[in-house]
Amino acid sequence: MAAKITVKSPIVEMDGDEMTRIMWQFIKDKLIYPFVDIDLKYFDLGMRHRDETDDQVTIDAANAIKEYDVGVKCATITPNAARVTEYNLKQQWKSPNATIRSILDGTVFRKPIIIKNIPPAVRAWKKPIIIGRHAYGDIYKSTEMVVDGPGTAELVFTPSAGGEKKVLAVHQFKGAGVIMGIHNTEKSIRSFARSCIQYSLSEKCDLWFGAKDTISKQYHGFFRDVFAQEVGKETGAFQKAGINYRYMLIDDAVAQIMKAEGGMLWACMNYDGDVMSDMVASGFGSLGLMTSVLVSPDGKYEFEAAHGTVMRHYYEHLKGNPTSTNSVASIFAWTGALAKRGEIDNTPEVVKFAQTVDQTVIETVENGIMTKDLMLIAEPKVTKYALTEEFIDAVAEKLKKRL
Ligand code: NAP
Ligand code: MG
16 A cells, blocks of 8 residues: 555535444545545534534534535435434524535535446436536425415516516416416526536536426526526637537427436426436436535535435444445545545545545445445346445455555
């Protein structure tokens, strides 16, 4: 084993909850600390510490990402009523991911990890399909009303600066029905477009955007125009990166994606992203192979696994039973952060280390060492699965030989 690699600038580390917190420690102890010298700015976003600090620790962590540009986050509990009781919480704190996303004004990109013996359900898919979901507005911030008889529904806009109201008829009801008002803001759509462009340029992948502007000429047309304007500002950068922008009708995009080999970022409006990200995730195999990165329009990055804290496995672990929890997406969160750090710092040896870890993880699975979730879908079949810690140990052994 060669000398440790020095990481020039700090990375913001956010610890989390349950089974992922257990894996987090293994990953650090076995795959990170033995090989790199790194200044980690540590924030404990574990449920108890968030409660103790009145969630200030989450805000501090988000601000630290703003300062240092790169963060890596373990999965965390988003408390519901049952968690308030379980942890005796002062209140039902907000989702840490939502808090961090709103402070960074970022967009979340989900990317599957491709492994040869874990074939996707869709045969055409050879490379990752990355989904970027706009996470503001539309039906997620709607106002709805059930009407129980005849009447008039109108769309009214009252300018704050004074002047005439704008009134449009929505429908003249002859009987009962239902109405919904939705909105979005130019600022949010523009940030979303810019984050997608930033990601496409950074990963050198084509950018697709689909909407239904034939039917919704103004609402969906507005999204299409904002995207076109923002992409237009970066024509030179797209050419230099050798990538293209494609606008399509959403139904065309869906049809094309099933026949495509992948390798693109698919930017989706809020609802499309909600639905399509689950389709793509299940099409690629396991939640344990899905990574997620939050990118702000000004180029701050937060990496994590797309799955949760794997509570069911944690309770088995607490009972003293062996677990077989997949750490691949959490390991890739670390290597994603390290690679980005190396890129920003201009330290190719750090980027190379991150790539070596990725390759080692993939080879370990390709050699038939994998956790139970993957064993169930592997081809050719494997007959034995690795326990949580055994898998990470197998990767560490291989890594020692390669470095
Ligand atoms: P989850 O943690 O994603 O797990 C759901 C199920 O998916 C697991 O029970 C397991 O199935 C399978 N699974 C997920 N990740 C796996 C992995 N790495 N290896 C093997 N199997 C895996 O979702 P949840 O149980 O609904 O949520 C638990 C907690 O996570 C909640 O408190 C929620 O708020 C939080 N959460 C956090 C984030 C985040 O921080 N980004 C995201 C989502 C949820 P089997 O039980 O069949 O083995
Ligand atoms: Mg969904």
